[in-house]
Amino acid sequence: MTFLHYVRAFRGIVWRELLRFLQQRERFLAALVRPLIWLIIFAAGFRAALGISIIPPYETYITYDVYITPGLLAMIQLFNGMQSSLSMVYDREMGSMRVLLTTPLPRWFLLVARLFAGVLVSLFQVYTFLFVAYLCGVELPPWGYVAALPALILTGMMFGALGMLLSSTIKQLENFAGIMNFVIFPMFFASSALYPLWKMREGSWILYEICFYNPFTWAVELIRFAFYQKMNWEALAVVAGCTAVFLALSVWAYDPSRGIQQRKAMGPAGG
Amino acid sequence: MTMDDTAAGDPRTPQPVLSVQNVSYWYGDKRALDDVSFDVYPGRVTALLGPNGAGKTTLFSLITRLFDAPSGRIEIDGRAASDWGFKVLGPLGVVFQQPTLDLDLSVRQNLRYFAALRGLARRDADERMEKALTSLDMQERIGEKVRALNGGHRRRVEIARALLHSPKLLLLDEPTIGLDDPTREAIVRHIHDLAVADNIGVLWATHLFDEVESKDALVVIDKGRVVARGDVAGIEKETGSDSLAEAFRRLTGDRVEEVAA
Numbered sequence: 001m002t003f004l005h006y007v008r009a010f011r012g013i014v015w016r017e018l019l020r021f022l023q024q025r026e027r028f029l030a031a032l033v034r035p036l037i038w039l040i041i042f043a044a045g046f047r048a049a050l051g052i053s054i055i056p057p058y059e060t061y062i063t064y065d066v067y068i069t070p071g072l073l074a075m076i077q078l079f080n081g082m083q084s085s086l087s088m089v090y091d092r093e094m095g096s097m098r099v100l101l102t103t104p105l106p107r108w109f110l111l112v113a114r115l116f117a118g119v120l121v122s123l124f125q126v127y128t129f130l131f132v133a134y135l136c137g138v139e140l141p142p143w144g145y146v147a148a149l150p151a152l153i154l155t156g157m158m159f160g161a162l163g164m165l166l167s168s169t170i171k172q173l174e175n176f177a178g179i180m181n182f183v184i185f186p187m188f189f190a191s192s193a194l195y196p197l198w199k200m201r202e203g204s205w206i207l208y209e210i211c212f213y214n215p216f217t218w219a220v221e222l223i224r225f226a227f228y229q230k231m232n233w234e235a236l237a238v239v240a241g242c243t244a245v246f247l248a249l250s251v252w253a254y255d256p257s258r259g260i261q262q263r264k265a266m267g268p269a270g271g
Numbered sequence: 272m273t274m275d276d277t278a279a280g281d282p283r284t285p286q287p288v289l290s291v292q293n294v295s296y297w298y299g300d301k302r303a304l305d306d307v308s309f310d311v312y313p314g315r316v317t318a319l320l321g322p323n324g325a326g327k328t329t330l331f332s333l334i335t336r337l338f339d340a341p342s343g344r345i346e347i348d349g350r351a352a353s354d355w356g357f358k359v360l361g362p363l364g365v366v367f368q369q370p371t372l373d374l375d376l377s378v379r380q381n382l383r384y385f386a387a388l389r390g391l392a393r394r395d396a397d398e399r400m401e402k403a404l405t406s407l408d409m410q411e412r413i414g415e416k417v418r419a420l421n422g423g424h425r426r427r428v429e430i431a432r433a434l435l436h437s438p439k440l441l442l443l444d445e446p447t448i449g450l451d452d453p454t455r456e457a458i459v460r461h462i463h464d465l466a467v468a469d470n471i472g473v474l475w476a477t478h479l480f481d482e483v484e485s486k487d488a489l490v491v492i493d494k495g496r497v498v499a500r501g502d503v504a505g506i507e508k509e510t511g512s513d514s515l516a517e518a519f520r521r522l523t524g525d526r527v528e529e530v531a532a
Contacts, residue, residue, distance in 0.1 A: 005390030012387020016373070016380075023375050095369035102335045103388040104360040 017117030071193025084118030085163030144227035161246035288472035294343030364438030
């Protein structure tokens with residue numbers, strides 16, 4: 001297996017994932033509509049009610065829609081990570097994952113390539129959302145759109161790895177929707193996406209602690225700081241660490257025979 | 272009853288392209304394969320004949336490393352999976368029983384994806400695609416979405432895909448299931464011709480007697496055990512049967528009703 005083989009395989013996996021995404025217009029629309037509803041309806045309502053004091057990385061007063069934008073970007077990526085992992089479970093159940101896994105390349109490489117392809121899809125969604133948000137009046141620092149890119153890649157990897165870990169642990173496709181609901185919404189709401197942590201601490205100490213230990217909070221903060229060309233080292237450490245742990249666990253736990261094994265154990269099928 | 276392949280031990284016999292030695296497998300406490308051994312040689316089709324639930328698909332999953340073999344040894348082109356890991360899959364082409372094409376992509380896109388996974392350059396891949404699809408009479412459908420193809424055409428695309436990287440060993444797990452007779456016959460004919468022309472070792476899992484030709488090597492599997500192996504005439508003779516169907520009935524008892532004639 002030459003280096004060129006790895007490059008071509010990686011390119012092939014990414015290309016296929018992008019093709020699939022472009023053909024799933026409903027998925028693209030859903031990925032945009034969800035955060036836009038939050039931005040246009042939710043943020044507009046709260047803009048008047050909530051004032052955000054000057055906290056890092058902000059150096060001046062900002063509007064609420066500017067505050068929640070990093071959280072909505074993280075939400076897009078979290079949804080996309082779950083969607084990608086759902087697609088991996090679907091592929092595993094439907095058999096097309098076998099084509100990938102019977103390739104003479106290490107399994108970790110194939111899974112990471114697949115994960116990265118999902119991250120690229122999420123970046124496409126994120127920047128389209130940012131464009132629409134800009135048209136709606138949400139202005140972020142111009143260089144922030146570039147500076148946030150590495151942070152968005154890393155957070156996309158973390159959410160993708162988390163999704164892959166979940167997909168590695170579930171046995172059947174039908175179980176996945178339930179797990180998604182138990183992951184996505186608690187992660188989003190119990191984080192600094194909608195309110196700053198200090199505000200959360202004023203309201204409930206327990207909730208503050210939950211938010212503080214939620215990796216989603218740190219993903220949001222990493223993106224938020226990156227937009228203002230500042231580095232939140234604590235957030236970087238947490239997100240990088242969680243990415244590494246989720247990724248290692250998901251590669252270790254990935255079993256292409258899951259589902260097949262269970263069906264076979266219950267009774268003979270096929271040959 | 273187990274008959275050894277008469278080719279074994281002959282110094283003129285080529286090295287097997289697939290060697291399965293004493294492989295067993297369990298689903299929980301249910302034994303799916305019990306001490307299975309056989310070889311597949313280049314330039315010849317080896318039919319793996321057995322009723323539904325005999326263990327054929329499990330065996331394919333072990334050969335392709337989708338499952339880990341807890342006991343026994345599997346060698347592809349002289350390399351053991353336990354020693355070489357994923358690298359043993361290089362000379363392998365597979366058509367799974369379950370369709371594995373991406374329905375939303377075109378034939379070309381599906382094949383290009385596979386070619387990339389196999390490390391083929393775009394131009395080389397396109398040339399191979401054209402050759403493989405032409406040989407299967409599918410060249411004109413290259414731009415169509417797989418979803419628009421019927422079952423037989425999808426199968427042909429899967430076979431073309433499995434041949435793109437010029438494999439030394441081709442695994443076919445019930446590739447004609449659900450197809451009409453003319454399509455089945457065409458695929459059977461094509462694979463037999465291909466094995467000889469390109470010197471490919473073919474392992475063809477089936478439960479249909481009429482897909483087995485007299486010149487094929489034969490491995491009969493039942494309830495996870497190899498109950499006979501050799502050539503068709505030898506097995507018929509050993510079992511005192513006039514036909515493969517009768518031989519199969521004698522080897523597998525009353526399970527023959529699960530097998531289509």
